[in-house]
Amino acid sequence: MFLCVTGHESGAGRDAGETGRGASGATQDAVGGAGIRTGRRSIALRTAGLTLAGLLVAAAGAAGWAYWHLSDNITSVDIDQALGDDRPRKPVATPSTAAQEMPSEALNILVLGSDTRSGAENQRLGGGDSDGARSDTAMVVHLDAGRTSATVVSIPRDTLVTRPSCPRPSGGTTAVAYGSMFNSAYAVGGPVCAVKTVEAMTGVRMDHYIEIDFSGFAKLVDALGGVTVTTEEDIDDDDSRLHLEAGTHHLDGTRALGLARTRHGIGDGSDLGRIGLQHKLVKALLERIAAQDLLTDPAKLYRVADAVTAGLTTDTGLDSLSELTRLGQSLQHLPASGVRTVTMPVVRAPSDPNRVVAEEPEAGRLWESLR
Known part of the structure; x- marks a missing residue:
């Protein structure tokens, strides 16, 4: 999904360059290059985000399994x-308050x-x-x-x-x-x-x-x-x-x-x-x-x-x-x-x-x- 969005943005930059050659051509090429770099950064950030999310989900799953395993070890009567x-x-307990640690x-x-x-x-x-x-x-x-x-x-x-x-x-x-x-x-x-x-x-x-x-x-x-x-x-x-x-x-x-x-x-x-x-x-x-x-x-x-x-x-x-x-x-x-x-x-x-x-x-x- 991310690759499709990025490709659309760089294509628009090439169309602008072909209809407006001359003094403005270099500027438009630069704008297109910036778009490509921005798109790559977006991919990298999103990929890092997905990776981090995946690690957090895996860690949560591992923590959940560990909690279940440790609790399951215990026999109760x-x-x-x-x-x-x-x-x-x-013995009658001393009344406790929320502030008591x-x-x-x-x-x-x-x-x-x-x-x-x-x-x-x-x-x-x-x-x-x-x-x-x-x-x-x-x-x-x-x-x-x-x-x-x-x-x-x-x-x-x-x-x-x-x-x-x-x-x-x-x-x-x-x-x-x-x-x-x-x-x-x-x-x-x-x-x-x-x-x-x-x-x-x-x-x-x-x-x-x-x-x-x-x-x-x-x-x-x-x-x-x-x-x-x-x-x-x-x-x-x-x-x-x-x-x-x-x-x-x-x-x-x-x-x-x-x-x-x-x-x-x-x-x-x-x-x-x-x-x-x-x-x-x-x-x-x-x-x-x-x-x-x-x-x-x-x-x-x-x-x-x-x-x-x-x-x-x-x-x-x-x-x-x-x-x-x-x-x-x-x-x-x-x-x-x-x-x-x-x-x-x-x-x-x-x-x-x-x-x-x-x-x-x-x-x-x-x-x-x-x-």
């Missing part, structure tokens, strides 16, 4: 629907690491038995209202608790179980029972639920370029497939996962020693993320986002990329130094020296501070 009103009350209420998030064997990658990394999965790691993350500080409370998986009656994923309900290991809640009733058990033992309402499997954790560490941690003793644990000498190490995803899982190669072999290593990893991950300006590197940002969402299960309040992004943006002013890591106070269980129970009143005071 409607915990609010499953538990109904049989839960601790949610910071969140107006604290958040409590139950974060679980599961040892599911679902998928070849989880099996390769040492997932649990093929007939189910357990909550290998459990942390309650409390974010203050201003998002300038956070408390991460680890719950030992060997803690003996009263497991409440929970709805089963396949229908029906489980019976109340007394003196049951904490991580059995996930095994018998999945995320819903894990949340209900935590709320029953703490009296704290869980606003959100996040679960990541072995594969997702390893991919996240690799996408960040690994993490650096210091161990104070040698680790030699065939179960977690980790063998490290005491000292500072830069770990890839597979070895970082081994560090998060190891227990038999350190201390007395209990879950408490492993929790200490997990706290080191939490701090190392936060420092690694803070050291990288992901917003200036879209390719790396996508790799990290893809790793975060792969193998991720959330409640329905966090099951889209936009909701996870909103949560992440609210934490942009939370420094690694503002994160406190603690373990729920426990003592040896009188009924079993290999198990622990909550130490009261210390544990109760800790949970009260998070309400």
Whole structure:
């Protein structure tokens, strides 16, 4: 279409030159040449415009595909629907205004690491038995209202608790179980029972639920370029497939996962020693993320986002990329130094020296501070 318009303009210039030769011929030729040059510039500008428009459309299409892909990575569970009103009350939020930039209420998030064997990658990394999965790691993350500080409370998986009656994923309900290991809640009733058990033992309402499997954790560490941690003793644990000498190490995803899982190669072999290593990893991950300006590197940002969402299960309040992004943006002013890591106070269980129970009143005071 553009070539036809340009050709019409240059033809008109030639007709004028043929009917008016003489002193005005050179002038008319010059006018015709200017028309040709103007036409060429018009073609170039329009071509550049079309090219830019095409690139913008392609970029928008790629962005749309990336958004769909990342959101599609996420599995969600409607915990609010499953538990109904049989839960601790949610604190009344401070009324917010349009001018407020910071969140107006604290958040409590139950974060679980599961040892599911679902998928070849989880099996390769040492997932649990093929007939189910357990909550290998459990942390309650409390974010203050201003998002300038956070408390991460680890719950030992060997803690003996009263497991409440929970709805089963396949229908029906489980019976109340007394003196049951904490991580059995996930095994018998999945995320819903894990949340209900935590709320029953703490009296704290869980606003959100996040679960990541072995594969997702390893991919996240690799996408960040690994993490650096210091161990104070040698680790030699065939179960977690980790063998490290005491000292500072830069770990890839597979070895970082081994560090998060190891227990038999350190201390007395209990879950408490492993929790200490997990706290080191939490701090190392936060420092690694803070050291990288992901917003200036879209390719790396996508790799990290893809790793975060792969193998991720959330409640329905966090099951889209936009909701996870909103949560992440609210934490942009939370420094690694503002994160406190603690373990729920426990003592040896009188009924079993290999198990622990909550130490009261210390544990109760800790949970009260998070309400």
